[in-house]
Amino acid sequence: MKRYLETGNFAITEGALLAGCRFFAGYPITPATELAESMSYRLPQVGGIYIQGEDECAALHLCIGGALGGYKAMTATSGPGYILYADPYGWAIGCEIPLVILNSGRVGPVSGITGAPGQGEFYLTRYPTQGGNFETIVLAPNSAQEAMAIVVEAFYLAERFRTPVTVLADQLITDGFEDISVPENDKEMQEMGFRTWPRGINRGPVFYPPTDEIDIPPVVLGRNTGALCSDWTPTEEGYDIEEVTAHHKHAYRLIYKIRNHRHLFNNLYEKIFMDDDPDLVVVSYGTPSRVVNTAVKKARGEGLKVGAIRLINLWPFPDEHFTKKTNYLSVELNWDGQLVREVQRAAPKDSRISFLGSCGDLPTVPDLIEAFTKILRGQSLERRDWELEGW
Amino acid sequence: MDHLSKKYLRPRKIPSTACSGCGLGLNHKAVIQAVYELGLEVEDVVWGTSIGCAGRQTFATWKGDGFAGTHGRVYAIARGLRLALPPGKKIILTVGDGDAFGIGLLHLIHAARCNADMTIIVNDNLGYMSTGGQYGWTTPQGSRTDSSPYGMYEQNLMSEGMDVLGILKHAGATFLARHVAMDGQRAVESIKKGIQNRGLSLIHMVYPCPTNFGSRELGTRDSVKIYEWIRSQSAPLGEEKENTLWATGVYHDASNSRPEFSESIRKNVEKIRRTAAV
Numbered sequence: 063m064k065r066y067l068e069t070g071n072f073a074i075t076e077g078a079l080l081a082g083c084r085f086f087a088g089y090p091i092t093p094a095t096e097l098a099e100s101m102s103y104r105l106p107q108v109g110g111i112y113i114q115g116e117d118e119c120a121a122l123h124l125c126i127g128g129a130l131g132g133y134k135a136m137t138a139t140s141g142p143g144y145i146l147y148a149d150p151y152g153w154a155i156g157c158e159i160p161l162v163i164l165n166s167g168r169v170g171p172v173s174g175i176t177g178a179p180g181q182g183e184f185y186l187t188r189y190p191t192q193g194g195n196f197e198t199i200v201l202a203p204n205s206a207q208e209a210m211a212i213v214v215e216a217f218y219l220a221e222r223f224r225t226p227v228t229v230l231a232d233q234l235i236t237d238g239f240e241d242i243s244v245p246e247n248d249k250e251m252q253e254m255g256f257r258t259w260p261r262g263i264n265r266g267p268v269f270y271p272p273t274d275e276i277d278i279p280p281v282v283l284g285r286n287t288g289a290l291c292s293d294w295t296p297t298e299e300g301y302d303i304e305e306v307t308a309h310h311k312h313a314y315r316l317i318y319k320i321r322n323h324r325h326l327f328n329n330l331y332e333k334i335f336m337d338d339d340p341d342l343v344v345v346s347y348g349t350p351s352r353v354v355n356t357a358v359k360k361a362r363g364e365g366l367k368v369g370a371i372r373l374i375n376l377w378p379f380p381d382e383h384f385t386k387k388t389n390y391l392s393v394e395l396n397w398d399g400q401l402v403r404e405v406q407r408a409a410p411k412d413s414r415i416s417f418l419g420s421c422g423d424l425p426t427v428p429d430l431i432e433a434f435t436k437i438l439r440g441q442s443l444e445r446r447d448w449e450l451e452g453w
Numbered sequence: 454m455d456h457l458s459k460k461y462l463r464p465r466k467i468p469s470t471a472c473s474g475c476g477l478g479l480n481h482k483a484v485i486q487a488v489y490e491l492g493l494e495v496e497d498v499v500w501g502t503s504i505g506c507a508g509r510q511t512f513a514t515w516k517g518d519g520f521a522g523t524h525g526r527v528y529a530i531a532r533g534l535r536l537a538l539p540p541g542k543k544i545i546l547t548v549g550d551g552d553a554f555g556i557g558l559l560h561l562i563h564a565a566r567c568n569a570d571m572t573i574i575v576n577d578n579l580g581y582m583s584t585g586g587q588y589g590w591t592t593p594q595g596s597r598t599d600s601s602p603y604g605m606y607e608q609n610l611m612s613e614g615m616d617v618l619g620i621l622k623h624a625g626a627t628f629l630a631r632h633v634a635m636d637g638q639r640a641v642e643s644i645k646k647g648i649q650n651r652g653l654s655l656i657h658m659v660y661p662c663p664t665n666f667g668s669r670e671l672g673t674r675d676s677v678k679i680y681e682w683i684r685s686q687s688a689p690l691g692e693e694k695e696n697t698l699w700a701t702g703v704y705h706d707a708s709n710s711r712p713e714f715s716e717s718i719r720k721n722v723e724k725i726r727r728t729a730a731v
Contacts, residue, residue, distance in 0.1 A: 087533065106725035111536050111718060115529065116563040123522070123529035123560070130520065130530070131537020153523045266518075283518040284538040286496040290513050292521035293504070301465065301513050302521070 063250050066242045070206035070235040071096040073242045074164060075104055077210035078136050080244075080251060081217035081258055083162070084110035085133035087124035089117055092176040093233040094138040094166040101136075118143035122150035122163070129159050130291070132282045134217060134261055138164035140233075141183055142173055144190070151226060152191030155198070155316060157291040158224035158270060160261075160280055162216045167232040167348070167395070169422045178422035179232035179349055181395035184404075187228045188377045195313035197320035199223065200377040201330060202230045202347040206240040212330075212374065214256045219327055221259040223320060224280045230376060232395065234349040234424070264289060269300035272311035274318035321378060330374035331383065335362055340369030342389040342437055345405055347373040350393050350424055357430035368434050373401075384408040389437050390415045393430065397421055416443055457485045461495060466514045474667075474676030476660035476683075477510055479634035480576050483658070484545065487644035498543045499534065503527045503557070505549035506583040506662070507576035515545075525557025528564040528573070535569045535715045543648060544570065550577035553655075554590040554610055554617050561655075565626040568652040569714040574644065575655060578662040586665030591617065591657075593698055596670045611698075621655060622705045628654035629705040633687040634661065635680065636701055643703055650708035651716070659683060659699050 066072065074097055078086070086105055088098035102112040111128070115121030118139050125135040139147070144165045154161055169175035170182040187200040199219055203209040209231055216227040245251045251258075262279025266287030271278065281289045281300075290300030295309040334355055336343070346354045351372040358370045371383050384390070387410040392402035394417070402417040409415060418425060418433050433443055445451070458467060462485070471477050488498065500515035502508040504524035512521040522530045531544050538544070553561055553575045564571065580589040580598050587600035591611045595604040610617035618629045628650040630643035640658060647654030660683075661667065667679040688694055690702035 085533075085536070106722045107729045109722060109726045111722060113533075113536070113718070116559055119526065120529040120560055120563065123526045124533035127530040127533020127535070128537050129533075131534045133537050135533075149523050149526060153526075157520075283499050283520060283534060284542055286517060288516065289518050290520065292502075292512055293523050294509075294512075294521065302509070 063243050064246055066244065067239055068206070068242050069096060069237060069239055070209045070231065071100055071237070073206040073210040074138070074213050074236070075100040076244045077213035078162070078217070079104060079108060080256060081214045082134045082261070083136045083217060084108070085125065085128035085135035086110070086137065087113045087115050087121040087128070087135070088137055089115045089121045089139065089143060091118070091140045091143045093168060093237045094140050094143075094164065097138040097164065097236065118146035119149055122147045122154075122161075125161055126150055126154055126159055129161055130281065130283045132261060132263065134160070134221070136162040136164070138166065140166050140168050141170045141180070144183060144186065148191045152193060153293050154226045155191065155196045156293060158280055159226065160220035160224055161226040162213060162220055162229065163226055164213070164229045164231060166236040167230065175422050177233060177237070179234045179395055179424070180421055181232060181348060181350075181400070183230065184376065184394075184400035187230050190228065196316040198377050199225065199227045199320060199327065200230055201227065201327070201374055202376050203235060203374065204348050204351045204372065206235060206238065206242050209235055210242065210244070211254065211256060214258065215327070215330075218257050218259045221261060222276050222326070223323070224276070224278060225320070230348070232348050263287075266290070268298060269296055270298060270312065270315055272298060272315055274315065274322040276319055276323050324378055327375050328380055328382070331380065332372040332374070333370070334358060335369040336371065338367070339386070340388070341367045342369070342391060342434055343386070344368060344370040344391045344393060344434070345373070345401065346370070346393040347376060347401065348395070350395055353424050353427060354393050354430060357427045357434070360427060361431050361434050364431070366434050366438060379404050379408065381408040385410065387413050389413070391418060391433060391437055392416070393418050393425060395419075395421050395424075418443060457482070457489055461485050461488065461516055462514050463516050469510055471506065471510045472664040474661075474663040474674070475506070476634040476662070476680070477507060477576055477578070480574060480658045480660050481511055481514070481547065483637070483640045484547065484574055484644055486641045487648060488545075490641065491645055491648055493543065497541070498545055499538065501527050501531055501544060501546045503546070503548040503552040505551055505581065506578055507547055507549035508552060509583065511547040525552050525555065526560060527552070528557055528560040531571050532564050532567070532569045532714065535571060536718060540716060543572065545648070546571060546573045548573060548575055550575055550579070550591045551581050551589045562620065562624040565621050565624040565653045567714040568625055568627055568711050570651050571653060572644070572647045573653070573655045575657045577657060577659045579659065579666050582662045582665045586669055598666070598669050618657060618704050625653070625711065626655055626705070627652035627707045627709070627711055630703045631657045631699060632701045633659045633683050633699055635684050639689075639701065646703065646706065646708065651713045652709065652711060659687070
């Protein structure tokens with residue numbers, strides 16, 4: 063094990079290399095640029111390929127090309143680049159191409175504030191492309207060290223599920239310097255819970271089985287298997303067809319291969335003080351969860367019966383954490399309230415659900431404790447004096 | 454089925470789903486003939502296609518490995534794939550004019566910039582014909598289409614004094630040619646040169662669309678009329694007449710003059726891998 067004081071971008075790079083990533087195509091964008099830079103430095107050292115796309119849309123298409131040729135591939139961006147992935151993301155979902163995509167959230171919409179953390183892509187990562195008829199896997203770490211582990215896990219899941227996996231981080235995770243331990247051999251990787259899955263090669267010409275099966279090797283071109291893949295509705299052999307039954311079979315696969323195997327990743331969460339049926343459950347993911355955890359521990363010291371759920375597996379949304387009728391507070395780095403809507407949907411009727419948003423900066427522990435206190439007293443959260451309406 | 458179809462094409466995709474009278478088959482045949490004359494086998498080629506008439510009708514026709522990319526992005530996909538494929542494996546892309554010169558032009562320019570080894574056949578039916586017939590970036594000036602009912606008055610990449618091949622030449626493409634579908638063996642010879650170039654080759658091949666372009670611009674779906682209309686306005690380079698829209702032949706041949714993209718990246722990566730401290 064080697065220890066470093068380094069950024070999340072460094073940790074993610076090392077995680078990707080440990081997972082077998084040997085192809086990275088990126089495009090400079092704050093705050094994910096350093097990841098492209100460190101990939102350009104590290105990949106050639108291990109015989110891997112770094113290239114720069116002419117835009118993010120090209121970068122993800124380049125990754126698709128690399129993956130179709132047999133590489134484990136990855137790209138990274140922030141919100142304004144993630145939106146340009148819509149086109150290739152859909153193709154990769156439809157053609158079941160394993161990829162890892164890192165999104166380091168900043169403040170939007172559009173360019174917004176470049177060097178500050180935001181969580182505006184909670185829903186966008188669920189629906190990164192048009193057309194529906196698919197599920198997506200999205201994982202959200204809350205530290206540099208965890209980002210390394212989650213990227214390794216993302217590669218593992220991408221291969222087993224034959225699908226792109228988004229790792230949703232934010233500016234504080236990718237840019238922030240932290241204490242990072244990098245495993246140096248397989249034994250250390252195992253000790254750290256890292257698991258990997260080798261790239262298989264679909265022997266074709268069968269493109270997909272109309273079932274929810276996983277662990278089917280993806281299409282790899284150039285091995286003379288007669289493999290086919292396209293953006294049109296495919297037959298099971300990969301031919302294009304405009305036919306509803308064929309499309310239903312394909313869509314069934316894209317949806318249920320993920321829904322029916324959620325047990326492989328729905329253990330990715332963290333709960334604190336949740337054993338004694340707390341009066342208030344604070345829900346968060348990413349860096350705000352670090353402040354939330356501190357605030358919840360402090361509130362417990364002050365006698366407030368508060369617990370916290372920190373989501374790592376964001377999509378498919380883990381409804382199973384929200385079975386109790388109680389008070390919920392969603393703490394997010396946006397002002398429109400995104401995660402809170404899923405909590406509203408998943409929680410039992412008549413649960414009282416509140417939202418505390420901030421953006422570009424983390425909430426403070428006193429802010430949070432004040433909000434806990436108000437909710438537990440049955441008061442509503444105050445709005446700022448210039449706001450006409452509260453959430 | 455002739456011997457070429459038997460050798461190289463999938464029976465499932467024969468007959469073609471193209472409209473009656475469509476000229477795409479002539480272009481397709483020219484590519485297959487070139488592949489045959491070069492002695493290439495099914496396993497020597499990965500075939501990519503795009504969106505629109507040209508992409509859809511040629512997808513999965515090749516017996517070997519094949520893919521169809523999203524609209525205009527196939528040049529970026531092929532560039533990524535180029536890095537992963539063995540150097541001897543050929544990539545042939547059959548795409549449309551809207552795909553290459555409209556939505557995909559940025560990616561095409563960057564594929565040319567880095568001289569990625571692929572042969573791109575741009576099958577040009579003079580606009581967006583699979584969506585019913587709208588003008589595109591090579592539609593002759595003044596043509597009536599569904600989106601230019603008064604005649605196309607926008608300037609495009611083939612307007613007077615302009616040529617899309619000029620853009621690609623200066624972007625770094627190492628082989629460029631233009632033909633019309635009726636050029637027969639002359640087109641085959643150009644495609645062969647394109648495939649032999651280890652770098653980016655593009656062959657622009659105009660072909661007749663009786664169903665949409667013909668019916669709007671010429672007022673008839675009679676395929677003979679549009680074949681004649683295209684042929685009469687094309688002439689070999691150097692023999693252009695007053696009415697020549699498409700001068701045919703090799704525009705630019707700098708074959709094997711510049712480092713190829715994947716070769717150069719592999720060489721550099723290998724050098725770094727051997728020398729850099731890990």
